[in-house]
Amino acid sequence: MTDTARRTSQADSSSYASFAKQQLATLLPELLLSGQLxxxxxxxxxxxxxxxxxxxxxxxxEWMAASPVYTGRMRAALGIDGDGVVDMFKCLQLDIGAPPQFMDFRYVVHDEYHGGFVLDHCGALMDVEPMGDDYVTAMCHDIEDPTFDATAxxxxxxARIRPVHRPPRMPSDRHPHCEWTVTIEPDRDELxxxxxxxxxLETAAADVVLSPIDGAASDGLxxxxxxxxxxxxxxDFAHTAxxxxxxxxxxxxxxxxxxxxxxxxxRAGADVAREITGKQLIGIAGMTSERLRDALRLGDSAADLVTVLRAHPILGPRQYTGVVVEExxxxxxxxxxxxxxxxxxRDGGWMDLLTPEFTAPLDAMVCGVDSRWAVAGARLSDGELVVDMARGEPRKEAGEVAIVRFSSGSTFSFADRGRAVPLVPIPITPIG
Incomplete structure (x- = not known):
């Protein structure tokens, strides 16, 4: 096999296509939760x-910049081509801002342009409530108002998403955690x-071409x-989807x-942004590896580590990052x-932070699989950053990962809720 063919083969095997259908079905809630964390x-x-x-x-x-872009991409990918509340709710179910069960959205549809939802459980609220009402208000009022509309x-x-009630909770055990209405009016000004x-929208991420869905697949939606x-x-979805x-x-x-x-x-310039984004990357890299390992029921071998890294959202999708993982x-x-x-x-998000001198995110990533895995060496070679991992003595996890562990999402377990049940519209009953 030529070197080019070898690299192509390895790149292909490092994509999500290398996972079986049931593995992907298990991975997807984890990937959505990772984005929330x-x-x-x-x-x-x-x-x-x-x-x-x-x-x-x-x-x-951050969320207003990203969510209109990735919501538009998911709509196009899955044929969610309407303009009503049902279409909006479908997108929310596939949004890292609303991972299933952890952010337990319960939807109601009244008609094509009217509906709403409650959060039966809000993992983000559980994380922020111990910090006090000021932080709860910042999240549930200051952040949610503009970012919900940006998604809508x-x-x-x-479309407008407006609160019926929301935290700070009064009384303190109020349930559901919040309730929102969604309305679309034809004579309303467009946002x-x-x-x-x-x-x-000008980044490569906005329009990168990913794996096409085979419309003729017969193993699911x-x-x-x-x-x-x-x-x-x-x-219920086909492997290709x-x-x-x-x-x-x-x-x-x-x-x-x-x-x-x-x-x-x-706010603070490129150097500060690079430092803080690097710390963010270390924390999510380690926590996500740990959860992916557990979700896939893997051990600590080199082969297991490769599997986790090939599933890791920071290293993918391959068409965007070009990352190859191999034993x-x-x-x-x-x-x-x-x-x-x-x-x-070229986009200047996470990947250009990685250098031979800064491999801490990759170190945290492999440590999340087993504390004995660590970066053994890093170098630039033939236009690539080549990072080798080896097993050594057990290490303490990075402080940036320990911060993420304070979230209830670090230990959250997904439940099997059975088959998919279509949501039946509930018309608004006129008063009087």
Whole structure:
């Protein structure tokens, strides 16, 4: 086999296509939760640098920059081509801002343009409530108002998402945690695309071509054109669709990181943004590896580590990052190859942070599989950052990972809720 053929083969095997259908169905809730935990990783460092108000503004800009872009991509990928509340809710079910069960959205549809939802459980609230009402208000009021609308306009610019009630909870055990209405009115002014979204639309991530879905596949759904279901059952989708969904969810991570880094850069300059985004990356890299290992019921061997790394959203999707993961040596080591000329490198999100001198995110990533795995060496070679992993003495996890562990998402378990149940519209009953 030629070197070019070898590299092509290895790159192919490092994509989500190398996973079986049931593995992908297991991975997808984990990938969505990983995206939610990005903020648990990044916000602590923002608070340290800018205080609560600065953290709030970065979070607003981060999500407003990314969510219209990745929501539009998911709509196109899965044929969610309507402009009503059902279409919006379908997109939310595939959004890293609303991972299933952890952010337990329960939807109601009244008609094509009217509906709502409650959060039967809000993992983000559980994380923030111990910090006090000021932080709860920042998340549930200051951040949610503009970012919910930014997500909604990807479906219809006349959509509005407004609260019925929301935290701080009164009484303190109020349930459900919050309730929101969704309305789309034909005579309402359209919301503009947020200014912070515009530079993200110019990135390679916004229009990178990912794996096409084979519309002729017979092993499950190839789109989400059918009825809205109360809970997505990922196993109902065809393998080809699951591959594309996984790639899109991984890309959502990178789009959020781009929005985060751009916001911090505007506030504090490129050097500070690089430092804080690097800390964010270390934290989410380690926690996600640990959860992926457990979800796939893997051990600590080199082969197991390769499997986790090939599933890791930070290293994918391959079409965007170009990253190749392989066993090295006699099977007792692992090598990660990160091309220095890729769409991800050019976008300036996470991947261009990695250098021979800064491999801490990869170190945390492999430590999350087993504390004896560590970076053994890193070098630039033939246009790639080549990082070798070897097993040594057990190590303490990075402090950045320990911060993420404070989130209830670090130990959250997904439940099997059975088959997908179509959501039946409930007409609004006139008063009087």
């Amino acid at each position: 990005i903020d648990r990783s990044g916000m602590a460092h923002l608070i340290g640098a800018f205080g609560r108000e600065g953290m709030t503004q970065v979070a607003i800009e 306009i990807a479906t219809n610019r006349r 503009p695309l947020p200014e912070v979204t515009l530079p993200v 190839v789109d989400y054109r059918g009825p809205l279901v109360e809970d997505l059952v990922f196993g 699951l591959v594309r969904i996984a790639e899109e969810v991984a890309l959502q991570h990178h789009l959020l990181a781009i929005g985060f880094r751009l916001s911090v850069t505007r 090295s040596g006699s099977g007792d080591g692992v090598r990660i190859r990160v091309p220095q000329d890729s769409p991800a490198q």
